[in-house]
Amino acid sequence: MQAKTIIIGGGMAGMSCALRLKAYNRPFILITDRLGGRVLYDPERKENYGALFVMQNYHYARKILTTGRWINTTKVMFHSNHSKRFATLSRETLSCLPSLLRFVKELLIFFPHYERFKRNCLRMPIQEALKLDPFMQAIFDKPAGEFVAEKNLRQAVNSFVGKFIFACTLTSYDKISTLDFLNVSLGLVLPVYLFSFDENRMRKILEQELVLDAAVSVTRKKQGYEIKTHSGQTYKAEHVVMATPAAVTSELLGIPAIRGVSRCYTFHIKGRPKSIYAEKMWNLFSNEYTASALVVNWDGTYMLYTRTPDANLDEYFDTHELIGRFDWDKAMYVHGREFLAERYDEHLLIAGDHNGLGLEPASVSGIHAANQIIKNS
Numbered sequence: 001m002q003a004k005t006i007i008i009g010g011g012m013a014g015m016s017c018a019l020r021l022k023a024y025n026r027p028f029i030l031i032t033d034r035l036g037g038r039v040l041y042d043p044e045r046k047e048n049y050g051a052l053f054v055m056q057n058y059h060y061a062r063k064i065l066t067t068g069r070w071i072n073t074t075k076v077m078f079h080s081n082h083s084k085r086f087a088t089l090s091r092e093t094l095s096c097l098p099s100l101l102r103f104v105k106e107l108l109i110f111f112p113h114y115e116r117f118k119r120n121c122l123r124m125p126i127q128e129a130l131k132l133d134p135f136m137q138a139i140f141d142k143p144a145g146e147f148v149a150e151k152n153l154r155q156a157v158n159s160f161v162g163k164f165i166f167a168c169t170l171t172s173y174d175k176i177s178t179l180d181f182l183n184v185s186l187g188l189v190l191p192v193y194l195f196s197f198d199e200n201r202m203r204k205i206l207e208q209e210l211v212l213d214a215a216v217s218v219t220r221k222k223q224g225y226e227i228k229t230h231s232g233q234t235y236k237a238e239h240v241v242m243a244t245p246a247a248v249t250s251e252l253l254g255i256p257a258i259r260g261v262s263r264c265y266t267f268h269i270k271g272r273p274k275s276i277y278a279e280k281m282w283n284l285f286s287n288e289y290t291a292s293a294l295v296v297n298w299d300g301t302y303m304l305y306t307r308t309p310d311a312n313l314d315e316y317f318d319t320h321e322l323i324g325r326f327d328w329d330k331a332m333y334v335h336g337r338e339f340l341a342e343r344y345d346e347h348l349l350i351a352g353d354h355n356g357l358g359l360e361p362a363s364v365s366g367i368h369a370a371n372q373i374i375k376n377s
Protein backbone atom coordinates (compact mmCIF):
# COMPACT_ATOMS: atom_id res chain seq x y z
CA MET A 1 0.00 0.00 0.00
CA GLN A 2 1.20 3.49 -0.87
CA ALA A 3 0.78 6.44 1.56
CA LYS A 4 2.00 10.00 1.54
CA THR A 5 2.97 9.85 5.23
CA ILE A 6 3.24 6.94 7.63
CA ILE A 7 3.53 7.47 11.37
CA ILE A 8 4.87 4.43 13.18
CA GLY A 9 3.94 4.36 16.88
CA GLY A 10 0.76 5.61 18.55
CA GLY A 11 1.95 6.99 21.91
CA MET A 12 1.75 10.67 22.80
CA ALA A 13 4.27 11.56 20.08
CA GLY A 14 2.52 9.58 17.32
CA MET A 15 -1.00 10.66 18.32
CA SER A 16 0.05 14.34 18.57
CA CYS A 17 1.59 14.08 15.11
CA ALA A 18 -1.52 12.39 13.72
CA LEU A 19 -3.94 14.97 15.15
CA ARG A 20 -1.87 17.82 13.75
CA LEU A 21 -1.72 16.27 10.26
CA LYS A 22 -5.46 15.63 10.40
CA ALA A 23 -6.17 19.23 11.44
CA TYR A 24 -4.25 20.36 8.33
CA ASN A 25 -5.92 17.81 6.04
CA ARG A 26 -2.70 15.99 5.27
CA PRO A 27 -3.20 12.30 4.41
CA PHE A 28 -1.41 9.71 6.58
CA ILE A 29 -1.54 6.22 8.03
CA LEU A 30 -0.76 5.53 11.68
CA ILE A 31 0.68 2.07 12.25
CA THR A 32 0.86 1.10 15.90
CA ASP A 33 0.48 -2.05 17.93
CA ARG A 34 -1.43 -0.07 20.59
CA LEU A 35 -2.79 3.44 21.08
CA GLY A 36 -1.42 5.26 24.11
CA GLY A 37 1.99 3.61 24.49
CA ARG A 38 3.30 4.38 27.94
CA VAL A 39 -0.10 5.92 28.65
CA LEU A 40 -2.05 2.84 29.75
CA TYR A 41 -5.42 3.80 31.21
CA ASP A 42 -7.92 1.18 32.31
CA PRO A 43 -11.39 2.78 31.98
CA GLU A 44 -13.10 0.05 34.03
CA ARG A 45 -10.84 0.40 37.02
CA LYS A 46 -10.26 4.10 36.31
CA GLU A 47 -6.53 3.59 36.88
CA ASN A 48 -3.35 4.39 34.99
CA TYR A 49 -0.77 1.60 34.81
CA GLY A 50 1.77 3.77 32.99
CA ALA A 51 2.12 7.53 33.10
CA LEU A 52 0.11 8.97 35.95
CA PHE A 53 0.06 12.74 36.08
CA VAL A 54 0.04 15.88 33.99
CA MET A 55 1.21 19.28 35.15
CA GLN A 56 -0.54 22.59 34.65
CA ASN A 57 1.93 23.51 31.90
CA TYR A 58 1.37 20.35 29.80
CA HIS A 59 -0.39 22.44 27.14
CA TYR A 60 0.14 19.98 24.28
CA ALA A 61 -0.25 16.64 26.09
CA ARG A 62 -3.50 17.85 27.66
CA LYS A 63 -5.06 18.16 24.20
CA ILE A 64 -5.12 14.34 24.19
CA LEU A 65 -5.49 13.46 27.88
CA THR A 66 -8.42 14.43 30.11
CA THR A 67 -7.27 16.24 33.20
CA GLY A 68 -8.66 14.73 36.40
CA ARG A 69 -8.23 15.15 40.14
CA TRP A 70 -5.71 17.65 41.54
CA ILE A 71 -2.89 15.94 43.44
CA ASN A 72 -2.44 17.58 46.81
CA THR A 73 1.34 17.64 47.25
CA THR A 74 0.99 18.43 50.95
CA LYS A 75 -0.30 14.86 51.38
CA VAL A 76 3.10 13.32 50.76
CA MET A 77 5.33 11.36 53.14
CA PHE A 78 9.01 11.21 52.17
CA HIS A 79 10.89 8.10 53.32
CA SER A 80 14.66 8.50 53.69
CA ASN A 81 15.18 5.04 55.17
CA HIS A 82 13.27 2.60 57.36
CA SER A 83 13.70 4.78 60.45
CA LYS A 84 13.38 8.28 58.99
CA ARG A 85 10.35 9.79 57.28
CA PHE A 86 8.84 13.26 57.12
CA ALA A 87 5.84 15.05 55.60
CA THR A 88 5.85 17.90 53.06
CA LEU A 89 5.12 20.42 55.78
CA SER A 90 7.50 19.34 58.51
CA ARG A 91 10.50 20.44 60.55
CA GLU A 92 12.75 18.52 58.10
CA THR A 93 11.56 20.49 55.06
CA LEU A 94 11.60 23.79 57.01
CA SER A 95 15.21 23.12 58.02
CA CYS A 96 16.03 23.23 54.28
CA LEU A 97 14.33 26.59 53.80
CA PRO A 98 17.34 28.59 52.47
CA SER A 99 18.26 25.78 50.05
CA LEU A 100 14.59 25.34 49.13
CA LEU A 101 14.19 29.05 48.36
CA ARG A 102 17.27 28.91 46.11
CA PHE A 103 15.75 25.88 44.38
CA VAL A 104 12.40 27.66 43.84
CA LYS A 105 14.30 30.67 42.46
CA GLU A 106 16.00 28.37 39.90
CA LEU A 107 12.61 26.96 38.90
CA LEU A 108 11.22 30.47 38.45
CA ILE A 109 14.16 31.32 36.18
CA PHE A 110 13.74 28.05 34.27
CA PHE A 111 9.99 28.21 33.71
CA PRO A 112 9.71 31.06 31.10
CA HIS A 113 12.78 29.73 29.23
CA TYR A 114 11.23 26.28 29.09
CA GLU A 115 7.84 27.52 27.89
CA ARG A 116 9.52 29.50 25.09
CA PHE A 117 11.75 26.53 24.27
CA LYS A 118 8.71 24.21 23.88
CA ARG A 119 7.02 26.72 21.57
CA ASN A 120 10.20 26.96 19.49
CA CYS A 121 10.49 23.16 19.37
CA LEU A 122 7.10 22.96 17.65
CA ARG A 123 8.57 24.57 14.56
CA MET A 124 12.33 23.93 14.70
CA PRO A 125 14.66 21.09 15.69
CA ILE A 126 15.73 20.94 19.35
CA GLN A 127 19.35 21.80 18.43
CA GLU A 128 18.21 25.05 16.79
CA ALA A 129 15.92 25.94 19.70
CA LEU A 130 18.86 25.35 22.06
CA LYS A 131 21.09 27.64 20.01
CA LEU A 132 18.51 30.42 20.36
CA ASP A 133 18.70 30.25 24.15
CA PRO A 134 22.10 29.82 25.84
CA PHE A 135 20.34 29.19 29.19
CA MET A 136 18.54 26.16 27.74
CA GLN A 137 21.70 24.96 25.96
CA ALA A 138 23.62 25.09 29.26
CA ILE A 139 21.05 23.09 31.22
CA PHE A 140 20.63 20.61 28.36
CA ASP A 141 24.36 19.85 28.44
CA LYS A 142 24.86 19.88 32.20
CA PRO A 143 24.36 16.80 34.40
CA ALA A 144 21.91 17.62 37.23
CA GLY A 145 24.50 16.68 39.89
CA GLU A 146 26.78 19.51 38.72
CA PHE A 147 23.89 21.98 38.63
CA VAL A 148 22.80 21.06 42.17
CA ALA A 149 26.37 21.49 43.48
CA GLU A 150 26.93 24.79 41.62
CA LYS A 151 23.68 26.33 42.84
CA ASN A 152 24.14 25.07 46.39
CA LEU A 153 20.89 23.08 46.37
CA ARG A 154 22.19 19.86 47.94
CA GLN A 155 20.29 20.16 51.20
CA ALA A 156 16.84 20.47 49.59
CA VAL A 157 17.68 17.88 46.93
CA ASN A 158 19.09 15.31 49.36
CA SER A 159 16.16 15.85 51.69
CA PHE A 160 13.07 15.64 49.46
CA VAL A 161 13.51 16.99 45.90
CA GLY A 162 15.68 13.96 45.07
CA LYS A 163 12.92 11.61 46.29
CA PHE A 164 10.41 13.33 44.02
CA ILE A 165 12.84 12.91 41.10
CA PHE A 166 13.35 9.24 41.98
CA ALA A 167 9.58 8.70 42.16
CA CYS A 168 9.12 10.22 38.70
CA THR A 169 12.15 8.71 36.92
CA LEU A 170 13.20 5.68 39.02
CA THR A 171 16.66 7.15 38.68
CA SER A 172 18.90 9.05 41.05
CA TYR A 173 18.81 12.80 40.25
CA ASP A 174 22.58 12.93 39.61
CA LYS A 175 22.21 10.54 36.65
CA ILE A 176 19.87 12.78 34.65
CA SER A 177 20.28 16.05 32.72
CA THR A 178 19.58 19.40 34.35
CA LEU A 179 16.77 19.96 31.83
CA ASP A 180 14.99 16.74 32.86
CA PHE A 181 15.71 17.55 36.52
CA LEU A 182 14.16 21.03 36.35
CA ASN A 183 11.31 19.91 34.12
CA VAL A 184 10.29 17.10 36.50
CA SER A 185 10.84 19.36 39.54
CA LEU A 186 8.19 21.77 38.25
CA GLY A 187 5.78 19.21 39.68
CA LEU A 188 6.76 20.43 43.15
CA VAL A 189 5.58 23.98 42.46
CA LEU A 190 2.94 23.77 39.70
CA PRO A 191 -0.50 22.17 40.11
CA VAL A 192 -0.32 18.47 39.19
CA TYR A 193 -3.35 16.38 38.14
CA LEU A 194 -4.24 12.76 37.53
CA PHE A 195 -5.58 12.12 34.04
CA SER A 196 -7.60 9.67 31.98
CA PHE A 197 -7.22 8.69 28.34
CA ASP A 198 -10.20 7.81 26.15
CA GLU A 199 -8.71 5.26 23.76
CA ASN A 200 -12.07 4.57 22.08
CA ARG A 201 -12.58 8.24 21.31
CA MET A 202 -9.10 8.42 19.78
CA ARG A 203 -9.81 5.28 17.72
CA LYS A 204 -12.94 6.97 16.37
CA ILE A 205 -11.08 10.18 15.51
CA LEU A 206 -8.41 8.17 13.68
CA GLU A 207 -10.64 5.41 12.31
CA GLN A 208 -9.75 6.15 8.66
CA GLU A 209 -6.01 6.25 9.34
CA LEU A 210 -5.37 3.75 12.12
CA VAL A 211 -3.74 0.38 11.38
CA LEU A 212 -3.22 -1.87 14.40
CA ASP A 213 -0.01 -3.66 13.50
CA ALA A 214 3.71 -3.49 14.28
CA ALA A 215 6.51 -2.43 11.95
CA VAL A 216 9.21 -5.07 11.65
CA SER A 217 11.42 -3.29 9.10
CA VAL A 218 11.83 0.24 7.80
CA THR A 219 13.96 0.38 4.64
CA ARG A 220 15.12 3.38 2.63
CA LYS A 221 14.07 3.28 -1.04
CA LYS A 222 14.63 5.74 -3.91
CA GLN A 223 11.42 7.73 -3.33
CA GLY A 224 10.96 7.32 0.42
CA TYR A 225 10.63 4.30 2.68
CA GLU A 226 9.22 0.81 2.65
CA ILE A 227 7.72 -0.56 5.85
CA LYS A 228 7.00 -4.20 6.46
CA THR A 229 4.71 -5.17 9.30
CA HIS A 230 4.21 -8.09 11.63
CA SER A 231 1.01 -9.15 9.78
CA GLY A 232 2.93 -9.38 6.48
CA GLN A 233 1.79 -6.09 4.89
CA THR A 234 4.13 -3.85 2.93
CA TYR A 235 3.64 -0.07 2.90
CA LYS A 236 5.47 2.57 0.91
CA ALA A 237 5.58 6.19 2.04
CA GLU A 238 7.17 9.46 0.99
CA HIS A 239 7.44 10.66 4.60
CA VAL A 240 7.88 8.49 7.66
CA VAL A 241 7.62 9.60 11.28
CA MET A 242 9.19 7.10 13.66
CA ALA A 243 7.28 7.68 16.89
CA THR A 244 8.24 4.37 18.49
CA PRO A 245 10.09 4.18 21.84
CA ALA A 246 13.80 5.04 21.50
CA ALA A 247 14.91 1.41 21.78
CA VAL A 248 12.58 0.35 18.93
CA THR A 249 13.54 3.33 16.76
CA SER A 250 17.21 2.56 17.37
CA GLU A 251 16.72 -1.10 16.43
CA LEU A 252 14.60 -0.48 13.31
CA LEU A 253 16.92 2.23 11.96
CA GLY A 254 20.21 0.80 13.23
CA ILE A 255 21.03 3.81 15.40
CA PRO A 256 23.71 2.66 17.86
CA ALA A 257 23.63 5.30 20.63
CA ILE A 258 20.50 6.32 22.53
CA ARG A 259 19.94 7.33 26.14
CA GLY A 260 19.89 4.56 28.72
CA VAL A 261 16.55 3.61 30.18
CA SER A 262 15.14 3.04 33.67
CA ARG A 263 12.73 0.22 34.53
CA CYS A 264 9.42 0.54 36.33
CA TYR A 265 7.08 -2.17 37.62
CA THR A 266 3.55 -1.11 38.52
CA PHE A 267 1.74 -3.28 41.08
CA HIS A 268 -1.99 -2.69 41.68
CA ILE A 269 -2.81 -3.98 45.13
CA LYS A 270 -5.81 -4.47 47.36
CA GLY A 271 -4.85 -4.77 50.98
CA ARG A 272 -3.58 -3.06 54.11
CA PRO A 273 -0.28 -1.19 53.93
CA LYS A 274 2.07 -1.16 56.92
CA SER A 275 1.05 1.63 59.29
CA ILE A 276 4.01 3.87 58.35
CA TYR A 277 2.74 3.86 54.75
CA ALA A 278 -0.87 4.59 55.69
CA GLU A 279 -0.24 8.06 57.11
CA LYS A 280 -0.41 9.96 53.80
CA MET A 281 -1.90 9.40 50.35
CA TRP A 282 1.50 9.52 48.67
CA ASN A 283 4.66 7.81 49.89
CA LEU A 284 7.85 8.74 48.02
CA PHE A 285 11.03 6.81 48.73
CA SER A 286 14.77 7.46 48.57
CA ASN A 287 16.78 5.29 46.22
CA GLU A 288 17.70 3.08 49.18
CA TYR A 289 14.35 1.39 48.51
CA THR A 290 13.38 -0.78 45.54
CA ALA A 291 10.03 1.05 45.47
CA SER A 292 9.92 4.62 44.26
CA ALA A 293 6.33 5.39 45.26
CA LEU A 294 3.29 3.91 47.01
CA VAL A 295 0.05 5.70 46.26
CA VAL A 296 -3.50 5.22 47.50
CA ASN A 297 -6.07 5.24 44.68
CA TRP A 298 -9.55 6.80 44.62
CA ASP A 299 -11.16 3.41 45.49
CA GLY A 300 -8.85 2.55 48.39
CA THR A 301 -6.62 0.21 46.37
CA TYR A 302 -2.89 0.95 46.07
CA MET A 303 -0.32 1.43 43.33
CA LEU A 304 3.24 0.43 44.14
CA TYR A 305 5.99 1.45 41.69
CA THR A 306 9.27 -0.44 41.91
CA ARG A 307 12.47 -0.74 39.92
CA THR A 308 12.66 -4.53 40.21
CA PRO A 309 10.07 -6.99 38.88
CA ASP A 310 10.22 -9.23 41.96
CA ALA A 311 9.46 -6.63 44.65
CA ASN A 312 8.76 -8.04 48.09
CA LEU A 313 5.23 -6.80 48.78
CA ASP A 314 5.51 -7.88 52.45
CA GLU A 315 7.94 -4.98 52.91
CA TYR A 316 5.14 -2.50 52.26
CA PHE A 317 1.92 -4.35 53.15
CA ASP A 318 0.54 -6.33 56.10
CA THR A 319 -1.99 -7.95 53.76
CA HIS A 320 -1.99 -7.82 49.97
CA GLU A 321 -3.79 -9.19 46.99
CA LEU A 322 -2.35 -8.42 43.56
CA ILE A 323 -5.15 -7.26 41.28
CA GLY A 324 -3.04 -6.07 38.36
CA ARG A 325 0.50 -5.31 37.31
CA PHE A 326 2.35 -3.94 34.36
CA ASP A 327 6.05 -4.37 33.66
CA TRP A 328 7.80 -1.49 31.95
CA ASP A 329 11.23 -2.95 31.21
CA LYS A 330 11.92 0.23 29.28
CA ALA A 331 10.21 3.02 31.17
CA MET A 332 12.09 6.31 30.98
CA TYR A 333 14.98 7.28 28.74
CA VAL A 334 16.85 9.50 31.18
CA HIS A 335 20.36 8.07 31.57
CA GLY A 336 23.22 9.71 29.72
CA ARG A 337 23.21 12.55 27.23
CA GLU A 338 23.03 10.89 23.79
CA PHE A 339 21.08 13.06 21.41
CA LEU A 340 18.74 11.63 18.77
CA ALA A 341 18.24 14.19 15.98
CA GLU A 342 14.64 14.61 14.81
CA ARG A 343 15.63 14.80 11.15
CA TYR A 344 17.08 11.39 10.20
CA ASP A 345 17.09 12.12 6.46
CA GLU A 346 14.96 14.03 3.94
CA HIS A 347 12.15 11.43 4.17
CA LEU A 348 12.24 10.35 7.80
CA LEU A 349 11.64 12.20 11.06
CA ILE A 350 12.00 10.88 14.60
CA ALA A 351 9.58 11.82 17.38
CA GLY A 352 9.25 10.74 21.01
CA ASP A 353 10.72 11.37 24.44
CA HIS A 354 14.24 10.45 23.31
CA ASN A 355 15.80 13.79 24.24
CA GLY A 356 13.55 14.91 27.08
CA LEU A 357 11.39 12.90 29.44
CA GLY A 358 7.62 13.06 29.70
CA LEU A 359 4.26 13.29 28.05
CA GLU A 360 4.70 16.94 27.13
CA PRO A 361 8.12 16.65 25.38
CA ALA A 362 6.77 13.60 23.51
CA SER A 363 3.72 15.57 22.32
CA VAL A 364 5.84 18.56 21.31
CA SER A 365 8.12 16.30 19.25
CA GLY A 366 5.11 14.75 17.47
CA ILE A 367 3.70 18.17 16.58
CA HIS A 368 7.15 19.20 15.39
CA ALA A 369 7.29 16.23 13.00
CA ALA A 370 3.81 17.04 11.65
CA ASN A 371 4.74 20.71 11.17
CA GLN A 372 7.78 19.70 9.11
CA ILE A 373 5.59 17.58 6.85
CA ILE A 374 2.93 20.29 6.55
CA LYS A 375 5.61 22.87 5.67
CA ASN A 376 7.06 20.69 2.92
CA SER A 377 3.86 19.46 1.28
Ligand SMILES: Cc1cc2nc3c(=O)[nH]c(=O)nc-3n(C[C@H](O)[C@H](O)[C@H](O)COP(=O)(O)OP(=O)(O)OC[C@H]3O[C@@H](n4cnc5c(N)ncnc54)[C@H](O)[C@@H]3O)c2cc1C
Binds near residue numbers: 359
Ligand atom coordinates in the same frame (compact mmCIF):
# COMPACT_ATOMS: atom_id res chain seq x y z
C1 LIG B 1 5.30 3.78 34.58
C2 LIG B 1 5.52 5.11 33.92
C3 LIG B 1 5.07 6.27 34.53
C4 LIG B 1 5.25 7.50 33.90
N1 LIG B 1 4.73 8.60 34.51
C5 LIG B 1 4.73 9.79 33.85
C6 LIG B 1 4.00 10.89 34.35
O1 LIG B 1 3.30 10.78 35.36
N2 LIG B 1 4.06 12.07 33.67
C7 LIG B 1 4.83 12.22 32.53
O2 LIG B 1 4.87 13.31 31.95
N3 LIG B 1 5.49 11.15 32.00
C8 LIG B 1 5.45 9.95 32.62
N4 LIG B 1 6.08 8.85 32.08
C9 LIG B 1 6.83 9.03 30.82
C10 LIG B 1 5.86 9.14 29.64
O3 LIG B 1 4.93 8.10 29.72
C11 LIG B 1 6.64 9.04 28.32
O4 LIG B 1 7.67 10.02 28.32
C12 LIG B 1 5.75 9.29 27.12
O5 LIG B 1 4.52 8.60 27.24
C13 LIG B 1 6.48 8.83 25.86
O6 LIG B 1 5.61 8.92 24.73
P1 LIG B 1 6.12 8.42 23.30
O7 LIG B 1 5.03 8.66 22.35
O8 LIG B 1 7.45 9.04 23.02
O9 LIG B 1 6.43 6.87 23.47
P2 LIG B 1 5.41 5.64 23.82
O10 LIG B 1 4.34 6.12 24.75
O11 LIG B 1 6.29 4.55 24.28
O12 LIG B 1 4.74 5.32 22.43
C14 LIG B 1 5.36 4.54 21.45
C15 LIG B 1 4.30 3.81 20.65
O13 LIG B 1 4.95 2.98 19.67
C16 LIG B 1 4.27 1.73 19.61
N5 LIG B 1 5.21 0.74 19.05
C17 LIG B 1 6.27 0.17 19.64
N6 LIG B 1 6.92 -0.65 18.76
C18 LIG B 1 6.24 -0.56 17.59
C19 LIG B 1 6.42 -1.13 16.30
N7 LIG B 1 7.42 -1.97 16.03
N8 LIG B 1 5.52 -0.81 15.32
C20 LIG B 1 4.48 0.04 15.55
N9 LIG B 1 4.28 0.61 16.77
C21 LIG B 1 5.15 0.32 17.78
C22 LIG B 1 3.85 1.48 21.05
O14 LIG B 1 2.78 0.56 21.12
C23 LIG B 1 3.41 2.88 21.46
O15 LIG B 1 2.06 3.09 21.11
C24 LIG B 1 5.93 7.60 32.66
C25 LIG B 1 6.38 6.42 32.04
C26 LIG B 1 6.17 5.19 32.65
C27 LIG B 1 6.63 3.96 31.96
